[in-house]
Amino acid sequence: MIRFHEVGLSYGDGADGGGETGLVLRNISFAVPSGGFRWLLGPSGAGKTSLLRLLYLAARPSRGEAVILGHPVHAAGRRDLVELRRRIGVVFQDFRLLAHLSVFDNVALPLRLAGRPEGQIRADVAEMLRWVGLAGRMAALPPTLSGGEQQRVAIARAVINRPDLILADEPTGNLDEAQAERLMQLLAELNRLGTSIIVATHQTALLARHPAPALRLDRGRLVGDG
Amino acid sequence: MARDGVRPREVRLRPAGFDELGLKRAFAPRLLPLLVAAMAFLAALTLVGMLAAAGLARHWREGAGASLTVQVPMPDAPAATGAGSRAEAVLTLLRAAPGIAAARRLSGAELDALLRPWLGATPGALGLAVPAVITVQRAAAAPLDEAALTARLAAPAPGTLVEAAAPWLARLAALARSLEALAALALVIVGAIAALVIAIATRAGLAARREALEIVHGLGASDGYIAARFAARALFLAAIGGVSGTLAALPVVVLLTRLAAPFTALAAPGRLSPADAVALPATLWLAVLPPAAAAIGWLTAEITVRRWLRRLP
Numbered sequence: 001m002i003r004f005h006e007v008g009l010s011y012g013d014g015a016d017g018g019g020e021t022g023l024v025l026r027n028i029s030f031a032v033p034s035g036g037f038r039w040l041l042g043p044s045g046a047g048k049t050s051l052l053r054l055l056y057l058a059a060r061p062s063r064g065e066a067v068i069l070g071h072p073v074h075a076a077g078r079r080d081l082v083e084l085r086r087r088i089g090v091v092f093q094d095f096r097l098l099a100h101l102s103v104f105d106n107v108a109l110p111l112r113l114a115g116r117p118e119g120q121i122r123a124d125v126a127e128m129l130r131w132v133g134l135a136g137r138m139a140a141l142p143p144t145l146s147g148g149e150q151q152r153v154a155i156a157r158a159v160i161n162r163p164d165l166i167l168a169d170e171p172t173g174n175l176d177e178a179q180a181e182r183l184m185q186l187l188a189e190l191n192r193l194g195t196s197i198i199v200a201t202h203q204t205a206l207l208a209r210h211p212a213p214a215l216r217l218d219r220g221r222l223v224g225d226g
Numbered sequence: 227m228a229r230d231g232v233r234p235r236e237v238r239l240r241p242a243g244f245d246e247l248g249l250k251r252a253f254a255p256r257l258l259p260l261l262v263a264a265m266a267f268l269a270a271l272t273l274v275g276m277l278a279a280a281g282l283a284r285h286w287r288e289g290a291g292a293s294l295t296v297q298v299p300m301p302d303a304p305a306a307t308g309a310g311s312r313a314e315a316v317l318t319l320l321r322a323a324p325g326i327a328a329a330r331r332l333s334g335a336e337l338d339a340l341l342r343p344w345l346g347a348t349p350g351a352l353g354l355a356v357p358a359v360i361t362v363q364r365a366a367a368a369p370l371d372e373a374a375l376t377a378r379l380a381a382p383a384p385g386t387l388v389e390a391a392a393p394w395l396a397r398l399a400a401l402a403r404s405l406e407a408l409a410a411l412a413l414v415i416v417g418a419i420a421a422l423v424i425a426i427a428t429r430a431g432l433a434a435r436r437e438a439l440e441i442v443h444g445l446g447a448s449d450g451y452i453a454a455r456f457a458a459r460a461l462f463l464a465a466i467g468g469v470s471g472t473l474a475a476l477p478v479v480v481l482l483t484r485l486a487a488p489f490t491a492l493a494a495p496g497r498l499s500p501a502d503a504v505a506l507p508a509t510l511w512l513a514v515l516p517p518a519a520a521a522i523g524w525l526t527a528e529i530t531v532r533r534w535l536r537r538l539p
């Protein structure tokens with residue numbers, strides 16, 4: 001369950017963190033039930049990435065209250081966020097793969113950080129890479145892959161840990177239509193299995209093919225919910 | 227949610243050699259082992275100097291505190307009071323006095339040996355009248371009133387002198403103690419510089435791997451997990467430096483110990499075979515330096531990384 005109540009975010013150093021000028025998100029209030037699916041829409045610069053950063057705990061609210069997977073993160077200590085992050089899978093706009101690690105090791109990383117035994121890891125990662133069509137590239141380094149392939153590695157890494165919440169920031173931006181459709185099928189499948197999902201996009205074509213409630217942002221404010 | 231029990235497990239299960247932060251390349255400052263080696267070299271010399279000064283201070287302090295010399299002129303003349311010669315009467319009185327553990331009259335041969343370097347011949351050959359010299363060991367804790375003792379000894383043997391062991395021994399002991407303290411201070415400074423060097427190298431490594439750190443942090447790595455990666459590497463680099471610096475210092479230490487041996491012998495005449503007595507503990511103490519360098523490396527990296535990570539949410 002996710003519940004935001006009058007959340008504000010500023011990227012300032014805190015000096016004017018309370019001032020209206022520094023806020024890139026203001027008065028954001030919404031809720032997403034467990035297992036819910038939401039599109040996150042809005043023009044470029046509206047604050048989609050900023051809102052996702054709050055959700056995947058790369059930033060903390062400057063104001064208001066944010067409850068993520070049942071945890072009040074506005075009041076939590078740093079240590080409390082560590083395990084919460086392991087329950088959230090993120091597909092970044094720019095992939096954020098570790099360039100010096102193989103495709104296999106990139107995808108295995110969340111499992112290793114969670115302390116999963118090495119024996120289980122091998123089978124799970126191999127299975128996941130088959131699923132995203134990269135079984136033959138396990139030993140490759142990310143910089144040697146195409147944009148679409150890197151995207152699929154990022155997706156595999158985001159879902160390998162069977163997270164309770166998946167966040168995707170313009171995930172289809174680097175994919176062709178067939179690949180984008182495949183990704184949406186995967187996300188829909190995970191959503192059916194009970195994973196909450198929020199996907200930021202400005203590609204309205206996707207929206208038409210996969211109708212779902214949407215959070216609409218404009219200039220840092222929530223202008224539509226549903 | 228943050229269960230402490232989970233954290234050591236995740237570190238153990240990490241496959242050996244798995245370098246998720248890419249530290250083998252990003253945190254491999256070639257200069258670091260070299261600088262730590264230089265620190266270990268300095269620390270080795272300082273440590274040996276400190277131990278030598280400590281040894282000298284102890285010997286000199288014991289020498290200064292524990293003994294008196296009593297000179298009895300015309301030792302063989304009959305005592306003014308009581309029976310026997312003056313020397314015998316003084317000895318009897320000394321042995322009965324409180325606060326005195328032992329008193330022994332130096333033999334003629336010992337006196338000759340003591341005086342020959344000054345006189346160029348034995349006193350007898352020069353026809354000199356030599357007083358009896360009695361060395362007195364004081365009981366450890368008991369205070370001694372020298373003036374009262376002198377007065378008491380003058381009764382059977384007027385002219386008897388009581389001399390507290392040379393004040394220069396006390397001066398030397400104080401000097402050695404100061405040297406010891408200075409050496410300890412120098413050791414602390416060398417350790418602090420090593421920590422500083424390691425902290426700077428660690429911060430450079432953190433800056434070089436900032437993106438990877440943010441990614442791994444975002445995937446749910448704890449501060450302890452990330453700090454442990456850096457600390458393991460810092461420990462390794464500092465240990466290499468510590469071992470090579472200490473080994474390089476070893477020949478110098480042995481040489482210095484040889485040079486210092488006569489002074490140590492002077493401080494504790496006849497009691498030990500001086501070269502060995504100083505050399506052995508000093509070289510053993512040097513074995514502390516590599517683990518100390520490794521520990522400084524580990525601890526500095528842990529603290530530096532944990533502090534740096536606080537900038538991440």
Ligand SMILES: Nc1ncnc2c1ncn2[C@@H]1O[C@H](COP(=O)(O)OP(=O)(O)O)[C@@H](O)[C@H]1O
Nearest residue numbers: 011012024042043044045046047048049050051
């Ligand atoms: N790290 C940052 N520091 C300062 N301002 C930022 C930062 N990231 C984004 N912004 C600002 O916040 C606003 C929202 O950006 P963003 O969340 O990236 O929007 P979107 O993802 O919808 O394009 C923009 O005005 C952008 O300039």
Ligand SMILES: [Mg+2]
Nearest residue numbers: 048049050169
């Ligand atoms: Mg964006």
